[in-house]
Amino acid sequence: MVYGFAGFLLEVAFAHLTGGRADRKGLLVLPLCPVYGVGACLILALPQWVDDRPWALFLLGALAATAAEYLAALWHEKALGVSFWNYDGLPGNLHGRVCLPFSLAWGVLSLGLVYRVHPVVAPWLARIPAPVGWAALATLLADALFTAAALRGTGDTASLRWYER
Numbered sequence: 001m002v003y004g005f006a007g008f009l010l011e012v013a014f015a016h017l018t019g020g021r022a023d024r025k026g027l028l029v030l031p032l033c034p035v036y037g038v039g040a041c042l043i044l045a046l047p048q049w050v051d052d053r054p055w056a057l058f059l060l061g062a063l064a065a066t067a068a069e070y071l072a073a074l075w076h077e078k079a080l081g082v083s084f085w086n087y088d089g090l091p092g093n094l095h096g097r098v099c100l101p102f103s104l105a106w107g108v109l110s111l112g113l114v115y116r117v118h119p120v121v122a123p124w125l126a127r128i129p130a131p132v133g134w135a136a137l138a139t140l141l142a143d144a145l146f147t148a149a150a151l152r153g154t155g156d157t158a159s160l161r162w163y164e165r
Contacts, residue, residue: 001136002121003113007036026084028147028160030140035072039065043110044118051114061110066103073097080151 008031014020026033042064043057050056074097076082087093092100150159 062107
């Protein structure tokens with residue numbers, strides 16, 4: 001959830017800098033982009049030998065995050081009938097779901113995650129009491145279910161912008 005929130009902040013900052021939509025998120029209520037959380041977990045689950053070799057971390061971190069992004073896009077399209085992004089106009093895109101520039105960005109972010117961010121965040125996460133963690137997980141799952149129902153029912157990502165009405 002922490003990295004999903006960090007991804008939400010990254011999306012908002014990216015949108016602000018590029019003139020895009022500033023409301024990009026993946027859940028109905030929580031300010032999270034779950035694909036970032038999943039990608040971060042995949043990167044952090046890479047074997048230790050990868051962490052000890054920055055070039056391998058860059059490459060395998062980029063591949064792990066790109067795989068998470070591709071599978072998330074596929075899930076959104078096939079199961080929920082929506083699309084949050086389309087990279088058709090960017091170089092090295094695969095069905096518009098992933099592209100080379102963002103894959104390279106995920107590689108760079110992998111280095112920052114493993115070498116800078118996670119060593120600082122991990123001790124704080126370890127201090128979270130189990131009941132708080134379970135409550136957070138339950139909240140996340142409930143929001144994910146309501147989000148899936150809203151997206152599948154409307155076929156429109158605008159259904160997540162209930163706060164604009």
